[in-house]
Amino acid sequence: EVQLVESGGGLVPPGGSLRLSCTVSGFTFSNYWMYWVRQAPGKGLVWVSRINSDGDWTTYADSVRGRLTMSRDNARSTVFLQMNNLRADDTAVYYCAGRDFWTNGDYMDVWGRGTAVTVSS
């Protein structure tokens, strides 16, 4: 069974930091490109970042570049999102998602259940 389990969310003051994790099972993690997508309360989906299967290439949305850093550990089947200098508009549920590197497009066919991040004083 395919599973992606996010953790690390919580309440953090503006300017603070959090590190999200997403541990996967049920598929060959090292073959998958991974993504973070967020959803603010009552709002739509917003793509945040992408990392390739080797972990040596990342891409970010302009709104997070320089503050959020995505990485992965293929030995632990885990992807991370280091979140620094957090702002109120980073408040959202953060989903990790992925797709097999053989697929020819950046759509996401596996998803976790998400972890909630609240940035507030």
Added chain:
Amino acid sequence: DIHMTQSPSSLSASVGDGVTITCRASQGISNSLAWYQQRPGKAPKLLVYDASRLESGVPSRFSGSGSGTDYTLTISSLQPEDFADYYCQQYSGTPFTFGQGTKLEIK
């Protein structure tokens, strides 16, 4: 950035009805379009990719079509479990962008 305009933003229908949701891209995206379903409190689920390819396990009452800048998701005969939010996503280029969503409600 490629802007995705999805319509309608909400839709009421009855079980058994057919419905269509539309996404328009601000520039051509060469069929690099996916559709997702999101039930309340749940993660999104991929339905369609490459504009018209049905994801494995998705019922055949779902179908996608379109080209260039205009794309549609059609549900041919609504079932109770289909009442949810739907999003399109373009992956023609970064940043990957989603439509604002369509809330499909029971009439």
